[in-house]
Amino acid sequence: MKSKPILKPLHEQTVVITGASSGIGLVTARRLAQHGAKVVLAARNETALxxxxxxxxxxxxQAIYVVTDVGNEKDVQQLAKTAIKHFGGFDTWINNAAVSIYGKVEQVSIEDQRRLWDTNYWGVVYGSRIACEHLRVHGGKLINIGSALSERAIPIQGIYSASKAAVMGITDALRMELEQERAPISVTLIKPGAIDTPYKEHAANYLDTEGQNPPPVYAPDTVADAILHACTTDVRDVVVGAGGKALTTLGNVAPRLMDLTMSRLMPYLQRTNKPSLGVSKGSLYEPQQDGQERSDYPFVLERSLYTDLVHHKAATAAMTVLTTAALIYGTGKALENRTRRLSKRLPLPTRSRQP
Structure with a gap:
């Protein structure tokens, strides 16, 4: 058994968080401050920080900031050094920074794909390795932000999906290695579904329209709640949003059905009616306007009942069954209706008679 990590109350913690200038990171930083934690804020946009x-x-x-590009290992090392110098160390490290791209795998340039991986994957690797050097001695928490797409890729965001699958893989492997050596480090992977943040405004875009994320869309506070809970609890992973849980569960139960359904629906659900102005690099290479927690989705779920109940095992099991059953039923009805419409338009094949 591993040495049990000592997870302090939030008001006694110093927390390092990357991607703190907008969205989930911004909401989480403010919530941590409300609970009395000391915070070390990291992002590329110095004005917003x-x-x-x-x-x-x-x-x-008690808050400080360090301008940090997580895709640069030296920047991440400096972030840790500054936290240790100013506060004497840190108790929780949150790898939250990420970027995305709307576009087909064959359409997006290799250069842009590599840049996304610098942030989404290598940023997590650098942060995790550097954080563990400190936490292995002092104990504490490592939180990596994955995605519901860590387990179920979607078209049009294939590069992002792949990077988040890699984040899940490296996080799970690291957790097992730390457990094997009995290191006093708790490792949690947070897997949000679609969240109302400036994600689509910051994403690079190869589409002929502006991009968006498919519903259901949840408030960023739902993810912040999960992160704050993980700061003080030795939990393995948390899916934020029943929609994300249903997506991954059904993808495991009926992968081919999900392939067919998503190949038809997702390219349309991720487009808006507003034309794009050509290929946009978003925040891949340079920070965009930050300081915003949310975007402009018309309907946002302010709470996730599934996530609220996720730490109660019986309730979690019931919610998983119900959400999966609902998604299976809805998908089945949609395919049934589609087949019925097609059958009305197309003549049925006739079997030739044998002479």
């Missing part, structure tokens, strides 16, 4: 740091300090929080 400075504004956030001053906001939190004005509210009585």
């Amino acid at each position: 400075k504004d956030l740091t001053e906001e939190l300090q004005h509210k009585g929080c």
Whole structure:
């Protein structure tokens, strides 16, 4: 058995969080400050980081920032050194920074694909290795932000899906290695579904329309709740949103059915009616306008009942069964209706008679 990690109450913790200038990272940083944690904020946009740091300090929080490109290992090393120098160390490290691309696998340039992997995969690897050097001695928490797409890829965001699958793989492997050596480190993977953040505004886009994420869409506070819970609890992983859980569960139960369904629906559900202005690089290479927690999705679920109940095993099992059954039923009805419409339009093949 591993040495049990000592996870302090939030008000006694120092927390490092990457991607803190917008979306999930921004909401989480503010929530951590509300609970009395000291925070070390990291992102590429210095203006947004400075504004956030001053906001939190004005509210009585001990906060500092470090301009960091997580795809650069030296930047991540400097982030850890600054946290140790200023606060004497850290108790929780959250690898949250990520970028995305809307576009087909064969359409997106290799250069852009590599840049996404620098942030989404190598940023997590650098952060995890550097954090564990400190936490192996002092104990504490490592939280990596994956995605519901870690387990179920979708078309049009294949490169992002692949990077998040790699994040899940490296996180699971690292957890087992730390357990084998009985290191006092708790490792959690958070897997959000579609979240109302500036994700689509920051994503690179190869589509002829602006991109969006398919429903259901959840508030970023639902992910922040899961992250704060993981800071003080030795939990293996958390899926945020019943939609994401149903997607991954049904993908495991009926993978070919999901392939067929998603190949037909997802290319359309990820497009808007607004034409794009050509290929956009989004925040792949340079930070975009930050400081926003949310985007402009018309209907957002402010709570996830599934995630609220996820730590109660019986409730979790029941919610999984119900959401999966509902998705199977809905998918079956959609395919049945589609087949019925096609059968009305196309003549049925006739079997030739034997002479």
